[in-house]
Amino acid sequence: MPFASPSEFxxxxxxxxxxxxILCARAVSALFSPPIYLGDIFLQMDAIGFGSLPITIxxxxxxxxxxxxxxxxxxxxxxxxxxxxxxxxxxxxxELGPVLTGLMVSGRNASGMASELGSMKVxxxxxxMRALGVDPIRKLVLPRVSATVFMLFFLTILSDAVGVAGxxxxxxxxLGLNGTSYFHSTYRALVYGDVVQGMMKPIFFGxxxxxxxxxxxxxxxxxxxxxxxxxxxxxxxxxxxxxxVDFLISRLTIGIFGR
Amino acid sequence: MADDQTPxxxxxxxxxxxxxxxxxxxxxxxxxxxxxQPGETRVLLGPAGGGKSVLMKLINGLIKPDGGSIKVxxxxxxxxxxxxxxxxxxxxxxxxxxxxxxxxxxxxxxVAYRLNExxxxxxxxxxxxxxxxxxxxLGKAITKFPSELSGGMRRRVSIARAIITKPDLILYDxxxxxxxxxxxxxxxxxxxxxxxxxxxxxxxxxxxLQDAFVLATHRFDPEKNEMLPIPDNKVDENTKFLILNExxxxxxxxxxxxxxxxxxxxxxxxx
Numbered sequence: 001m002p003f004a005s006p007s008e009f010x011x012x013x014x015x016x017x018x019x020x021x022i023l024c025a026r027a028v029s030a031l032f033s034p035p036i037y038l039g040d041i042f043l044q045m046d047a048i049g050f051g052s053l054p055i056t057i058x059x060x061x062x063x064x065x066x067x068x069x070x071x072x073x074x075x076x077x078x079x080x081x082x083x084x085x086x087x088x089x090x091x092x093x094x095e096l097g098p099v100l101t102g103l104m105v106s107g108r109n110a111s112g113m114a115s116e117l118g119s120m121k122v123x124x125x126x127x128x129m130r131a132l133g134v135d136p137i138r139k140l141v142l143p144r145v146s147a148t149v150f151m152l153f154f155l156t157i158l159s160d161a162v163g164v165a166g167x168x169x170x171x172x173x174x175l176g177l178n179g180t181s182y183f184h185s186t187y188r189a190l191v192y193g194d195v196v197q198g199m200m201k202p203i204f205f206g207x208x209x210x211x212x213x214x215x216x217x218x219x220x221x222x223x224x225x226x227x228x229x230x231x232x233x234x235x236x237x238x239x240x241x242x243x244x245v246d247f248l249i250s251r252l253t254i255g256i257f258g259r
Numbered sequence: 260m261a262d263d264q265t266p267x268x269x270x271x272x273x274x275x276x277x278x279x280x281x282x283x284x285x286x287x288x289x290x291x292x293x294x295x296q297p298g299e300t301r302v303l304l305g306p307a308g309g310g311k312s313v314l315m316k317l318i319n320g321l322i323k324p325d326g327g328s329i330k331v332x333x334x335x336x337x338x339x340x341x342x343x344x345x346x347x348x349x350x351x352x353x354x355x356x357x358x359x360x361x362x363x364x365x366x367x368x369x370v371a372y373r374l375n376e377x378x379x380x381x382x383x384x385x386x387x388x389x390x391x392x393x394x395x396x397l398g399k400a401i402t403k404f405p406s407e408l409s410g411g412m413r414r415r416v417s418i419a420r421a422i423i424t425k426p427d428l429i430l431y432d433x434x435x436x437x438x439x440x441x442x443x444x445x446x447x448x449x450x451x452x453x454x455x456x457x458x459x460x461x462x463x464x465x466x467x468l469q470d471a472f473v474l475a476t477h478r479f480d481p482e483k484n485e486m487l488p489i490p491d492n493k494v495d496e497n498t499k500f501l502i503l504n505e506x507x508x509x510x511x512x513x514x515x516x517x518x519x520x521x522x523x524x525x526x527x528x529x530x
Contacts, residue, residue: 124355124357125360127316127355128360130321131351131353132373132376133349133373133376134345134376135345
């Protein structure tokens with residue numbers, strides 16, 4: 001495979017950023033003018049939200065379990081094992097809940113969107129849609145973006161809740177802690193800033209997952225091999241974006257709320 | 260006429276002037292100019308990779324040229340926004356090279372796609388789908404999915420989808436490509452039927468010279484419901500040819516002009 005020249009690489013990258021920005025801008029602006037395909041939005045909510053429920057619950061639950069198990073060992077050395085609930089709660093709510101749910105949903109849905117739209121692209125179905133007078137951004141992209149943003153928010157809340165519950169089960173049945181005191185400490189540990197931080201992240205992550213998945217799908221080239229490449233790229237890029245944006249939001253909210 | 264009842268202009272349906280487009284430093288079309296008059300069927304011939312499909316996508320506004328002017332129904336489309344383009348496309352039917360049917364929908368939903376988007380009542384949409392499918396002689400396939408159809412059947416469903424709103428212009432992108440000769444003749448018969456019954460302006464890409472000449476030398480007889488040769492070896496005056504080679508037009512004219520051309524490349528291509 002020949003090496004691309006530096007100027008070609010820069011040009012391609014700039015064009016990709018430009019195309020991605022245009023897709024995002026058109027998807028957002030489509031939300032404020034008719035037609036809006038509500039049926040497609042609900043269909044995607046079911047596929048993305050309800051479909052991701054099992055992996056989200058399992059990932060959240062066992063993350064909470066392992067968090068309690070690992071932190072208890074260290075906390076015991078300082079005689080602070082009663083702080084386990086506080087640690088699980090803050091970690092789940094601020095970081096692990098949103099990030100893990102985002103990564104799980106990205107692995108399942110960014111790939112699904114890229115492969116579905118990519119297959120439509122290479123078989124000219126997207127061109128056919130345009131030729132039939134339907135805007136693919138409204139029909140295909142907007143339902144996926146709005147459904148992912150909306151459902152990831154609630155999936156994250158669910159993941160936080162089952163994570164704290166999992167930590168509680170480990171604390172009570174394996175570490176011998178008092179259940180009431182565990183749940184009391186998880187509740188008392190959280191302040192307004194923590195909740196805002198935890199609830200803000202899935203909105204951004206949902207937008208990243210869906211727009212990156214749709215972008216790679218809509219720009220697929222080169223037949224079935226291109227579909228495979230688009231699927232891989234969508235998962236890799238959205239996962240990296242999630243982690244980078246997680247850092248930026250954390251820094252921003254720490255700057256605002258002081259924690 | 261298309262269902263939105265916009266009157267067809269008196270001037271040309273299509274007018275291209277000096278249209279050029281380049282993909283990755285490869286000039287695909289270079290100064291292409293031609294005119295298609297109302298009621299005309301223009302057959303686009305030329306070797307593979309000559310820019311025929313690109314030209315068709317340019318005419319439907321699916322891609323934009325690097326330079327030149329494209330007027331469809333008298334309106335310049337190169338400066339139109341995507342929203343304006345959707346209005347223009349409502350008057351154009353397009354048959355894609357590989358049919359481009361929506362594989363998650365059955366034949367009825369595929370054919371009714373545009374009607375459903377326009378909010379046509381389900382009973383009315385069903386009636387019109389049945390009519391369009393009967394036209395392409397596929398009325399019994401209404402509940403089937405594209406994966407259950409043969410290549411020729413898919414192409415016919417694609418034609419039904421393109422004609423259901425009675426467009427003012429139909430673009431056929433290689434409707435016989437990859438099909439066996441018998442199925443190809445069936446598809447050409449449908450194109451002739453649409454030409455002679457609805458008198459719709461059409462642009463058709465063909466890789467098979469035989470199909471192109473069948474189109475020029477035959478007419479559709481509605482009484483016998485079959486395609487027959489035009490008597491006395493005459494040709495259809497409204498069927499004209501355009502040959503593209505390496506992004507340039509090398510022939511633009513009628514059937515007899517083409518068969519009597521002195522150009523060595525055309526003679527070699529025809530032989």
